[in-house]
Amino acid sequence: MAITKEKWIIMLRAAGLKVTPIRIHILELLAKDHQLLSIEGIHSSLKKGTADFVTVYRCIRKFEEVGILTSVALGDGLIRYELREDTHSKDSHHHHHLICRICKVVELIQECTIKQIPPWLKKLGYSELDHRLDFFGVCPKCQRAA
Amino acid sequence: MAITKEKWIIMLRAAGLKVTPIRIHILELLAKDHQLLSIEGIHSSLKKGTADFVTVYRCIRKFEEVGILTSVALGDGLIRYELREDTHSKDSHHHHHLICRICKVVELIQECTIKQIPPWLKKLGYSELDHRLDFFGVCPKCQRAA
DNA sequence: CTATAAATGCAATTTATTTGCATTTATAGA
DNA sequence: TCTATAAATGCAAATAAATTGCATTTATAG
Numbered sequence: 001m002a003i004t005k006e007k008w009i010i011m012l013r014a015a016g017l018k019v020t021p022i023r024i025h026i027l028e029l030l031a032k033d034h035q036l037l038s039i040e041g042i043h044s045s046l047k048k049g050t051a052d053f054v055t056v057y058r059c060i061r062k063f064e065e066v067g068i069l070t071s072v073a074l075g076d077g078l079i080r081y082e083l084r085e086d087t088h089s090k091d092s093h094h095h096h097h098l099i100c101r102i103c104k105v106v107e108l109i110q111e112c113t114i115k116q117i118p119p120w121l122k123k124l125g126y127s128e129l130d131h132r133l134d135f136f137g138v139c140p141k142c143q144r145a146a
Numbered sequence: 147m148a149i150t151k152e153k154w155i156i157m158l159r160a161a162g163l164k165v166t167p168i169r170i171h172i173l174e175l176l177a178k179d180h181q182l183l184s185i186e187g188i189h190s191s192l193k194k195g196t197a198d199f200v201t202v203y204r205c206i207r208k209f210e211e212v213g214i215l216t217s218v219a220l221g222d223g224l225i226r227y228e229l230r231e232d233t234h235s236k237d238s239h240h241h242h243h244l245i246c247r248i249c250k251v252v253e254l255i256q257e258c259t260i261k262q263i264p265p266w267l268k269k270l271g272y273s274e275l276d277h278r279l280d281f282f283g284v285c286p287k288c289q290r291a292a
Numbered sequence: 293c294t295a296t297a298a299a300t301g302c303a304a305t306t307t308a309t310t311t312g313c314a315t316t317t318a319t320a321g322a
Numbered sequence: 323t324c325t326a327t328a329a330a331t332g333c334a335a336a337t338a339a340a341t342t343g344c345a346t347t348t349a350t351a352g
Contacts, residue, residue: 134277166349204300
């Protein structure tokens, strides 16, 4: 645990942000099983009274600004957040998702089919390239329920 | 124009929805350049007074429910919508995006590197499979501005 | 043409997000 | 270790976003 905590501290410092208990908690929460969480989900998962709703909003906004987090929409009107893992570096936990359109369950997919930046993409002159690949479908459980 | 309008009518009917002028307008709007639009963007792009805000909300929700639309988060807290194109059928306008993290400009990418459903994905038993692949980066313009 | 279920607009409500400000906390430098 | 200061936090209040109820209109099956 302490070893990963160290990681968050380095990450926050690198982003020019102060290291606070709340921020560490939020990052630990998101790192756990690479969860996708909404603001509401983050707030309620923190131990009761740990952080004000406003503070969660502000932390998330800041994290997203500096690129620690990315956001996803799963089609229920909520924005969810997850830790951003560098897609084109070897030692990251970069992964994809398989998401059930009905129940929103998320399965992690470790295999990445896009190992390198495609040449046609390089030509466009964008920097700090990254990608996100998600599969959507209806999970076996929801198929049976239908 | 009439020829594409026909397409929306078929699409709405297939989804069990009534065909109304507002719905056609919204679909035409989203089809134009395969735009990504927020609720606010959709409402303001419709000719003034064409539709109430509430109606836009209700249409979008319905469209998403029946799978006509999908939603995307670009990291500014807004949810944007686009027409859903079947990824694994030949005659769709399926495409990917290259999105600037700073200014949110969206470039369409016609090439799809994921031509078929990967075998390991098939094994998981999900139906109605689909995928979404987006690249993120900083566009040349924003690089110069930085 | 008519009946009916769905869609729409408007007003009002509820929920989500942001802002202002006083207080606390992290951290760079003495 | 202590201190100054800039950032982070909590609370109250304000603003904005999304939903609901209901009366009215509209699309469509028969």
